[in-house]
Amino acid sequence: MGVSVDSARLATVPAVEVLVARSTDGFEVAEVAEVDRAGGGAAAPHRLADLAALADFVAAHERAHRPRWVWADTTDLYPELLGCGVSVERATDLRLCHRILRVARSAAGSALAGAPASPWDESPSLPDDRPPSLLDERPLGRPTLADVAAEADAQERAVAGSAAPGRLRLLRRAESVGALIAAEIHHVGLPWSATVHDRQLTEALGPRPPAGHRPPVLQGLADEVRAALGVPQLNPDSPGELLRALRRAGLDVRSTRRHELADLDHPVIEPLLAYKRLARLHAANGWAWLDTWVSGGRFHPDYVPGGVVTGRWATRGGGALQIPKSVRSAVVAEPGMTLVVADVAQLEPRMLAAMAADPAMLDACRHVDLYDDVVARGVVATRQQAKIGMLAAMYGGTTGEAGELLARMRRAFPGALALVDEAARAGERFEQVETWLGRTSPPPGDRWQSIQQRAYADDADERDHQRARSQGRGWGRFTRNFVVQGTAAEWALCWMGALRRRLRAMTVSPPPELVYVLHDEVIVHAPTAQAGAVVAALHDAADEARRLMFPGVDLAVPLSVDVVDDYGQAG
DNA sequence: GTACTGGGCCAC
DNA sequence: AAACGTGGCCCAGTAC
Structure with missing residues (x-):
């Protein structure tokens, strides 16, 4: 009926x-x-x-x-x-x-x-x-x-x-x-060439070993590390064992991090760093990953919308948001098709400029590379410094060079910095903050409260005060970043939604498909003949997102777009 | 056995 | 050089 x-x-x-x-x-x-x-x-x-x-x-x-x-x-x-x-x-x-x-x-x-x-x-x-x-x-x-x-x-x-x-x-x-x-x-799913991926793995690691065994190249490097340290039974995958062995070999290190080891002069360093790099590839994106996550020539990302407090997406298995640059060339367009890869240059500082309506920063946003413009304005000397200073503004960096560059940012872009500084102060006062569209940060948890309360107790000592202050500053960094990262996530959603509508309106066969999202980056798999139309749709969608979120604000959000055969060629 | 944590490193 | 924000994931190690 x-x-x-x-x-x-x-x-x-x-x-x-x-x-x-x-x-x-x-x-x-x-x-x-x-x-x-x-x-x-x-x-x-x-x-x-x-x-x-x-x-x-x-x-x-x-x-x-x-x-x-x-x-x-x-x-x-x-x-x-x-x-x-x-x-x-x-x-x-x-x-x-x-x-x-x-x-x-x-x-x-x-x-x-x-x-x-x-x-x-x-x-x-x-x-x-x-x-x-x-x-x-x-x-x-x-x-x-x-x-x-x-x-x-x-x-x-x-x-x-x-x-x-x-x-x-x-x-x-x-x-x-x-x-x-x-x-x-x-x-x-994201088009994924198992053939290309397998070739990458074989070139880097040697032929695929039986399950539970190290690939030949990894095994050889493990043996070199053991020989160089004089510890035949060493398991290089164990940070604890490795750290003890390094110290016994006379290396004054307090962790096994790559950055701490990189500049040391010892025969173990080269094979060890190679081991760490390849072990990571093998464990995270090796043959087991390929077997589990790629089928029918596609990788099927398991996104969790809103899975991050700020509103960013998370993933559940498969690591879709951490595909290493080194394996991206396995993302290959199918015959007759192409990949249109687009991302936003410096989305977060642009969001900050618009939210704060900071005239100087909005002006700097007119340039495709925001950091270059910060240099051109004489705020800092190099692009790298501009980047560090801007990230410090949004992440709450204070130490060393970042602190000094932050002071320059504060003078050049007072409105923008006032916004994030206020968000940080609100966090330190235990208050919640909001993104531009109104997503609200979570209140601090119970454990957080108990540490703060301890600092107010009669018998509180200096350590308790120290801990409460440090925790308060940490929460301030969180709320500082929340307003910017969360607003960037909102812009990305508006952009993707506007793009999706345009792609659906393109009545061609096969249809262009949105096949990948990475925070402020998207990939569209489209018939090669439609690449130009997809590029236009991406730009129009970005303009629509800007109008939806910041009507009347003269904000530039330039995209960097590449039309490529494989993802490794983009960016 | 399962559940959790920390180290380390990947992405933005 | 590393640090500072959000995460995932793998491994080892430990607690249950």
């Missing part, structure tokens, strides 16, 4: 939103038309028996008018839809948005923020975790359609009644489109 009712309604009252939830034996949906929204209502929910029915329903609505799909967890429903060949233009991920709105300072007075903890505060449900029993009245952790409707309503109210509804609304959309993108990238 669902189909005929649905078709009639589709033709006459287009839904602007459709609520979706799993039920005990299928799915439930409820359409919300513009006319319903005013009254806070929705069409009577109806049931869809299985995934195929849901996919048909979604596809029909996407063809007709692309409503916004409102569901609890993109990770729960969207991978299955993608598996049916169905994608959606817009969605709201209630779980991700709930987490943001619960602690958002600008929505602190809302009913949503004041409510006791609920299942919405828990982790997202995944499609394959805890398969629901038929006996369950209601699968654990899976909100009903009524729950979805109530939560969506509570979120709308929290945003509308907040101190910054426009920003929170944009943040909600950006976070939600990020969830769609993460699922889509996981689905399509």
